[in-house]
Amino acid sequence: MLLNFAAGVALLVSAAAPGLASMCFPCRNPYVRKEWRSLSNREREQYIAAVKCLQTKPGTAPLAAVQSRYDDFIATHQAQTDFVHFVGIFYPFHRLLLAEYEKALWSCGWNRRLGQPYWDWTLDTATEASFLASPVFDTVRGFGSNGAFIPGNLSDIQLPGHMGGPPFDLPDRSGGGCVTDGPFAGMTTRLGPLNISTGTTPRCLRRDFSYHSLRDFAGLDKVQQAMNLPDFGHFELITDTTTFHPGGHWAVGGLYGTMTDTYVSPTDPIFWLHHSNMDRAWWSWQSRDLAKREKEISGPLIFFDYNNDLGPNVTLSTPVWVGLNEDTRVDFEAGQLLHIRKGPFCYNYDHLY
Numbered sequence: 377m378l379l380n381f382a383a384g385v386a387l388l389v390s391a392a393a394p395g396l397a398s399m400c401f402p403c404r405n406p407y408v409r410k411e412w413r414s415l416s417n418r419e420r421e422q423y424i425a426a427v428k429c430l431q432t433k434p435g436t437a438p439l440a441a442v443q444s445r446y447d448d449f450i451a452t453h454q455a456q457t458d459f460v461h462f463v464g465i466f467y468p469f470h471r472l473l474l475a476e477y478e479k480a481l482w483s484c485g486w487n488r489r490l491g492q493p494y495w496d497w498t499l500d501t502a503t504e505a506s507f508l509a510s511p512v513f514d515t516v517r518g519f520g521s522n523g524a525f526i527p528g529n530l531s532d533i534q535l536p537g538h539m540g541g542p543p544f545d546l547p548d549r550s551g552g553g554c555v556t557d558g559p560f561a562g563m564t565t566r567l568g569p570l571n572i573s574t575g576t577t578p579r580c581l582r583r584d585f586s587y588h589s590l591r592d593f594a595g596l597d598k599v600q601q602a603m604n605l606p607d608f609g610h611f612e613l614i615t616d617t618t619t620f621h622p623g624g625h626w627a628v629g630g631l632y633g634t635m636t637d638t639y640v641s642p643t644d645p646i647f648w649l650h651h652s653n654m655d656r657a658w659w660s661w662q663s664r665d666l667a668k669r670e671k672e673i674s675g676p677l678i679f680f681d682y683n684n685d686l687g688p689n690v691t692l693s694t695p696v697w698v699g700l701n702e703d704t705r706v707d708f709e710a711g712q713l714l715h716i717r718k719g720p721f722c723y724n725y726d727h728l729y
């Protein structure tokens with residue numbers, strides 16, 4: 377509520393004088409985003425309960441397939457997928473989406489001093505056994521484990537990963553079936569696969585673990601390489617398309633898992649931990665030269681148009697929005713979303729890369 381109000385005023389102010397918004401709403405008391413395993417047992421339980429609460433509250437998006445407040449967030453991501461991935465606003469869009477999701481979690485009992493927890497992939501890349509034993513996949517105070525193994529079949533379009541999956545085989549994929557353990561066992565949504573939002577039969581949450589995807593694309597070496605990239609264009613291109621963004625999605629989603637479906641991957645509650653760490657990586661990179669990087673954005677306006685064959689780049693004034701109805705929609709310009717304690721944001725990470 378408060379943030380909605382702030383957003384509205386920020387818009388009015390920014391129309392007259394871009395940049396003033398952050399001065400009008402100084403961030404005095406930032407909340408903190410912590411790594412999943414840094415939360416206490418009680419906090420982990422409280423977080424999981426808040427996600428489950430969102431899954432029982434009524435949704436607001438005007439789509440028959442949206443049956444819960446949680447579905448609202450899947451639906452806004454799904455509706456905008458083609459405009460917010462492999463483009464310059466990939467990072468600002470997901471920063472805003474996470475902040476809106478956090479507000480919804482707070483209204484469901486999550487601790488207001490804590491933001492969306494993150495999953496630091498680099499803590500789980502040592503061995504396959506340590507990956508499988510990650511507290512993120514805990515079956516009591518985590519998000520549950522893998523689905524049952526389904527043999528790979530690239531022509532079976534009934535399975536969700538078909539379109540969002542890696543353009544190569546994942547020989548170590550080990551699941552594909554519905555999640556049957558942990559707090560989200562048996563979870564369903566009607567959204568998807570892909571951009572289908574009309575609602576057909578309920579779809580289960582699927583996982584298809586691939587340890588090598590995490591180790592090869594989301595390890596400390598890839599994070600450190602990213603931290604040394606010279607400009608936003610390279611940082612966005614490399615991390616969004618080839619290293620830890622796909623790495624985290626494929627490690628959990630493999631070929632057939634929900635996390636691999638580019639459109640409805642937020643169906644998997646792990647999506648939010650993965651993207652919180654994406655945002656943390658971006659902020660870690662920004663913090664290395666903040667004066668410059670809190671104003672830096674580039675990259676294509678159009679999906680995967682990295683050579684600008686089809687259109688221009690995004691700019692500080694490119695619109696970024698979240699929410700599919702009037703009450704929940706928030707509108708900003710990309711330039712208002714580049715600092716985690718300015719504009720609509722007021723948070724910190726407990727540790728940076």
Ligand SMILES: *[C@@H]1O[C@H](CO)[C@@H](O)[C@H](O)[C@H]1NC(C)=O
Nearest residue numbers: 527528529530531532533534
């Ligand atoms: C793969 O999926 C297609 C489409 O559903 C099906 O026709 C085919 O029999 C499957 N192949 C195998 C080897 O399961």
Ligand SMILES: *[C@@H]1O[C@H](CO)[C@@H](O)[C@H](O)[C@H]1NC(C)=O
Nearest residue numbers: 458539569570571572573639
């Ligand atoms: C999205 O849906 C439309 C049909 O409604 C289809 O023509 C289009 O190919 C879909 N796009 C993708 C990328 O799946």
Ligand SMILES: *[C@@H]1O[C@H](CO)[C@@H](O)[C@H](O)[C@H]1NC(C)=O
Nearest residue numbers: 608609610674675676684689
């Ligand atoms: C678009 O952004 C990329 C990445 O920063 C940059 O290399 C390229 O020169 C930009 N293109 C235009 C037309 O400004």
